[in-house]
Structures are given as C-alpha cells and as structure tokens.
Amino acid sequence: MSGKNTIYADYQATTPVDRRVLKRMAPHWHESFGNPHSSDHVVGWKAAEAVQKSMASVAGLLGADPDEIIFTSGATEANNLALFGLARRAPTNRQRILVSVTEHKCVLAAARAIEAWKGFTVEYIPVDHEGFIDLAALANRIDDTVLAVSIMAVNNEVGTIQDIPRIAAILARRDILFHCDAAQAAYAMDVSELAAHADLISLSGHKVYGPQGIGALYIRRDVQESIEPLIYGGGQQNGLRSGTTPVPLCIGMAAAVDIIRTDEGAEERRRVARQRDAFVEMLQGSRYPVAINGPTGDRRHPGNANLRFDGFVAQDILGALQPRLAASTGAACTSGIPEPSHVLRAIGLSVEQGDSSIRFSFGRFTTDEEIHEAARLVIKRLEATIKGNPDGPVI
Ligand SMILES: Cc1ncc(COP(=O)(O)O)c(C=O)c1O
Structure with a gap:
C-alpha cells in the first residue's frame, strides 16, 4: 500500500479501510440510515437488526455471544470502560489492580487515574527481554485482594504474543477478573477462543481494516453487572454505554472482522x-x-x-x-x-x-x-x- x-x-x-468494508458500510449512511433505538417504526427496526448482526460478527471473532459485545469509540474507550467500570463497583476488599509494564498508554494512564481517584493500588508486572510476562511474578502478586489484571494479548510496539491461556489459568485460581487488550491481536493471531480465557476483551476497528472511531468491549455476561458505565444517558447497549450506536461504523467493524475470521x-x-x-x-x-x-x-x-x-x-x-x-x-x-x-x-x-x-x-x-x-x-x-x-x- x-x-x-x-x-x-x-x-x-x-x-x-478495506474496500469490501466500505462497500458494506455505504448504504447505511443515507439509504438505511435509521436510529437503532427508534423502536416505533421499521426504519429503526432495520437499523437495530444491523447492529445485532454486527454484534454477532464481533462476538463470533472471539468465541463469545452477541449480547456480550458493547460497541465503543475504540480500544482506548474500551480499556477505560473495563478498568474504570470495574473499579467503580469494586468490593471494598478488592482494591488492587495489576497491569503489565508494557501495556498501551491508555491502560497505564487509566490505571494511574484510578489509583489517584479512588485510592486503589496499581502494581506493574515485569516482562523479560522479549516482552513476555514474568508469570512467576504474576503468580506471586495475586491474592484475594486483587480486583482485576489487565494484560494485552499482542504488544503494539515489539509484537510480543503473550500466553493468554496460561495467564488466565493463574488468575482463575483466585477468581480474579482478567481484562485483555486485544486491539493488535485481532489481526495478528487466531482469537477465536479468547473469550474462553478473558472476562473482558478490548478491540479496535481501525487496526483491522475497519473504520476509525469504533471499537468494542467484550464483557462476559455474568460480569456485566460489575461494570459501572463511563457514559450515562438513554441506557443504550444494556445501560453500559449510552448514546446512539453508530450503525455504519458497527457494520464497518463487523465487515472487517468477518474478513479476518476466514x-x-x-x-x-x-x-x-x-x-x-x-x-x-x-x-x-x-x-x-x-x-x-x-x-x-x-x-x-x-x-x-x-x-x-x-x-x-x-x-x-x-x-x-x-x-x-x-x-x-x-x-x-x-x-x-x-x-x-x-x-x-x-x-x-x-x-x-x-x-x-x-x-x-x-x-x-x-x-x-x-x-x-x-x-x-x-x-x-x-x-x-x-x-x-x-x-x-x-x-
Ligand atoms: C494495544 C493497543 N491498545 C489500544 C489502542 C488504542 O486503540 P484506539 O485507537 O482504537 O483507541 C491501541 C492503538 O494504538 C493499541 O495498539
């Protein structure tokens, strides 16, 4: 290119943006332009159906169910929603968050903001010279006071692909929530079983030949009630992310992931x-x-x-x-x-x-x-x- x-x-x-993605998005700017939350007429119903199908595509990418997908403006918002959302409803006996030192800045900055705002303790898991998580350090740091651990699947700078199933197994022993930033992973690897390992997963449209301005957060169904939204309003997307869901962008993201799933x-x-x-x-x-x-x-x-x-x-x-x-x-x-x-x-x-x-x-x-x-x-x-x-x- x-x-x-x-x-x-x-x-x-x-x-x-892949041209096939543009083609699928095109009718939804002008011809099929409905508000997916207009529940009184057919134009709205069609838009809602398009959003549902898009949720199904994104869920299919991760091995999740459609109702576990929340569309966001990108992975930055998804990462913030995951960490702030959990922290704001955290039980008082779980006030520690662990992140790897090589997370994207939006995870590191969100974690720091939570620390400053709510007195959480944020701890950083070191990596080796190739960027792999020190699994022993992770295992040593976890106990019943840890709320969540955030570790990316694929690093955006040096490309390290973490052993997500092993990390998940370590955390499962203590019932600790696992958030995985998969913004780079969706293109780099087969993520079809990621939802079996992580409780929350962030994605970004523009890293996978979809449009900018759209992303998604997978939130496992039974974890959704542990998340406080970042954005309040009409209660769209199960109350977790209010605001009119942007249909053409959702379709663009779905079209993009449909290509990489083949x-x-x-x-x-x-x-x-x-x-x-x-x-x-x-x-x-x-x-x-x-x-x-x-x-x-x-x-x-x-x-x-x-x-x-x-x-x-x-x-x-x-x-x-x-x-x-x-x-x-x-x-x-x-x-x-x-x-x-x-x-x-x-x-x-x-x-x-x-x-x-x-x-x-x-x-x-x-x-x-x-x-x-x-x-x-x-x-x-x-x-x-x-x-x-x-x-x-x-x-
Ligand atoms: C690993 C990772 N997480 C998050 C982001 C932020 O994504 P977005 O631009 O969709 O907010 C990026 C983008 O650089 C990324 O590479």
Missing part, C-alpha cells in the same frame, strides 16, 4: 510474516548493525519488525526518508520533549538503544516490491549517514 510516493509500513498505527485471515498472516522476514533479512544482510527488538518466531505479530540501528538516531533516519517511507519510532511526545518508549525500556533497552529503534509494520496491502524498496531506502539512508551526509537526498 503506497500513497503516490509513500510506502506505508505503519499498519500497527492504523490500517486503511481462511483469508490465516493465509494473510503467513504471507505478511514472510514479507516481514524478507525485510529483516535484507537489512541484516547489509553491512550495518541491525538488531531485532522483541521475540522472533511464531510468538510475534506477523507484520511487526521493531529494529534497532545501534549508533544511528531513528528519528533522523525516518525524518530524512520522508515522504518515501512511513514507519514509526516508539518515542512518545506528550510534552513536546520526546520520551523513550516505555516498552523498549521495559525489555531492558537503554535510552540510546530506544532512540535508535524503528517499528516497521506491514499488512494487507504490502507488496513484495514495497518490501524491497523499503529495505533499499533504509540501507541507503544508513550509508548516507555514515558518509556524513545524513540529510542528503535518497534515490
């Missing part, structure tokens, strides 16, 4: 992994130092290549490659001063190593030609930097 001049290698940031999804993962591996090989075959951050093999997001170019500055490499190549550094820039990625720091990298790391992520529309050209561009850029010409043109 390229813009006119740009190779897109940032699929973990967002994905283009054999096409599994085949695509294999193809993308081959392309990603070819890209890494080309770079490692150059005469420059290229290390892989995170795990290798099957327990990594198939499209993720988080690479470290020791001695180089990632932002300089990417900056000089504009507009030819879109990828991302893990650095966060919340206050105008770039901070090193908390994920790279958590797997043991120094600030300098973090600063020399780039996340390339490939996906549905990546072509072999783009893989070759992207590798060539990066190698040329490293060469130009070594020759003392870091800002020179890339040909």
